[in-house]
Amino acid sequence: MKGRITAEEEEEEQPLSPMARVFQSPGVDYCAVTIMGFKTKINPDVLLDALKHNVSKHPRFSTNLSENGAKWIETQVNVEDHVVVPYIDQEEVGEDGQGFVDEYISRLTMIPLDRSRPLWDMHILNVRTADAEAVGVIRSHHSLGDGMSLISLMLACTHKTSDPDNTAIPSLKRRTVSHGLRNKGWFLRSILTVGSTTRLIWNTVVDMLLLMATLTFLKDTKTPLKGGAEVGSNPKRFYHRIINLDDVKFIKNAMNMTINDVLLGITQASLSSYLNQQYGKKNEEEGGALTSYPNHLPSKLRFRVGCTVNLRSDIGFKPLEDMMVKDSKCRWGNYFSFIILPFSIGLQTDPLVYLKKSKSTMARKKHSYHAALVYFIIKIVLKVFGAKAAATLFNRPVMNITTCVSNVIGPMEEISFRGHPIAYIAPSSYGHSQALLVHYLSYAGKMIISLAVDPSIIPEPEKICDEMEESLKAMKAALWERGLH
Incomplete structure (x- = not known):
């Protein structure tokens, strides 16, 4: 007869969270980079x-x-086994340091982690690129x-370049929306509350x-950006671009929207332009007729984006030890879900239309x-039917949409790793x-696009x-022309 588990054994073996179990399933073998x-x-x-x-x-x-694959088991770590210096x-390498780095990381996507x-x-690559030494x-x-957990770990291992004695924990608060109802009558408030609840229920049912x-x-x-089931096992390549965060904030303030709204608007505009170019090339290769209006996009494209949502009640970064506390409001782990956003892929003469569309979509x-319901349903399916069924529930919608977009706030000041100042941070994933x-x-x-x-x-x-940078410039120019700065 097996004895009771001691407190020490409970500490040495901890169950995986629901999303961690999903990510350990064969069909959802994701790796963060x-x-x-x-x-x-x-x-x-x-x-x-x-x-x-x-x-x-x-x-x-x-x-x-x-x-x-259901529990974490404490072990001794030999750090040297985890650090590679090729x-x-x-x-x-020559002058193309970035090309060497890109090829090296791409090969890593085909080498599984040692389980x-x-x-x-x-991996340490002492190669000079355009953006780093x-x-x-x-x-x-x-x-x-x-992403939030991993950035928190990075912050715990680094310090501000300007103040080596302090870590760089960015502060972040949820945006509060004032409905201007404090001085209204109770009857009007009641009507609006009922209406808001009804809309909330309706939107949830439709979603x-x-x-x-x-x-x-x-x-x-099916578009030149749409993948398929085989894409998960293919090698990946990573590309980053650095833009000015102040430009994004300028648009945010001028349009009275969030940074997420701005980034989604830029993404929608740039992918529309990119796809138009790809369809234009295809039309030309097939001997299609040239038109005076350069719109090569098919009509009625269904193009949707998965957008990650942080489910923590406290979305601000906290010291790592606070995140590891049980029942923390900003706890470590995979506490996120996703929503599916429809993108209106099309050419707009007014670049601000993309921003208005993204703001309206996100507000809805x-x-x-x-x-929250997706996360709850995955937990229930995991308990009742197992990890494979939960992984299918998570992965099938991801396969049927075109892309995913994520935005994570990072350090507000430059950070260093034991005297090594960091020029940029570009997070991504593969699998x-x-x-x-x-x-x-x-x-x-800075805002790093990865x-x-x-x-x-x-x-x-x-x-x-390139299209993202051009879209950002066009949006700024439109705002200046209309005096909305």
Whole structure:
């Protein structure tokens, strides 16, 4: 007869969270990649010492998976096994340092993490690129934590460049919306409350019906950006572009919207322009007639985007030790869900139309319990039918839409890793069944755009970033012309 589990055994073995179980399933084997550009060459010995004092002591980075993939088991970590410093012939690299880095990281996407030890590693590439003197690449299985968790861990291991004694924890508060009803009569408030509740219920029902349709039969139109089931096992390439965060904030303030709204508007505008170019090339290759109006987009494109939603009640960053506390309002792990946003792919003569559409779409989605319900349903399915069924519930809608977009707030000031100032942080992931992923991260007055693509479908991802920059310029110019600055 098996004895009772002791407190020590409970600490040594912890169950995976519902989303972590999903990410451990064969059909949803996602891996997060954090690419960091440094302003100086990286000293591997300094980095190893820092990891021994920080990352190796983190519960998720010092545990193995149990055989059935349901529990974390505490283990001893040999940090040297997780840090790779490849020999690099600088003459072979030549002037194309970024090309070498891109090819190296792409090869990593075809090398699985060693499941006999904690599921993370770091690669040091002392190669100069256009944006950095050296590049560090951290891979971690998505079951270890979501974007917010991983950025929190990075903050715990770094410090402000301007103030080495302090870590850089960005502050963030939920945006409060004033409805201007304080001085109205109770009757009017009651009517509006009933109306708001009715709309909330209606939006949630519609969203869940659309989700069920997407789960079963509703697929996006096949476009030059649409992947398929085989894409998940294909090698990925990563591309980043750095833009000015103040430009994004300028549009945000002028249009009275959120940064998320602005980024979605830019994404919608740039993908519309990119697709128009691709269809134009296809039309020309097929000998199609040239038209005076350069609109080559098919009519009635169904193009949808999965947008991640943080489910924590406290969305601000906290010290790592606070995130590890049980029942923390800003806890470590995979506490996110997603919503599905319809994109209006089309050419607009007024670039501000894209912003108005994104603001309207997000306002509608915020008034729905879609994200919370998806997470709750996945938990129930996991308990009743197991991880495979829950993974199917998560992955099928992702396969049937075109892309996913994520935005994470990063440090507001420049940070350093043991005397190594960081120039940029570009988060992404691979293992997904989409040909394009778009991640945004704000850092020290910059907004970093990070793309993960299947090069067999999107061979020139830099053109998408070009369109993003052009869309941002066009939106700024339109606002200045109308005096909305």
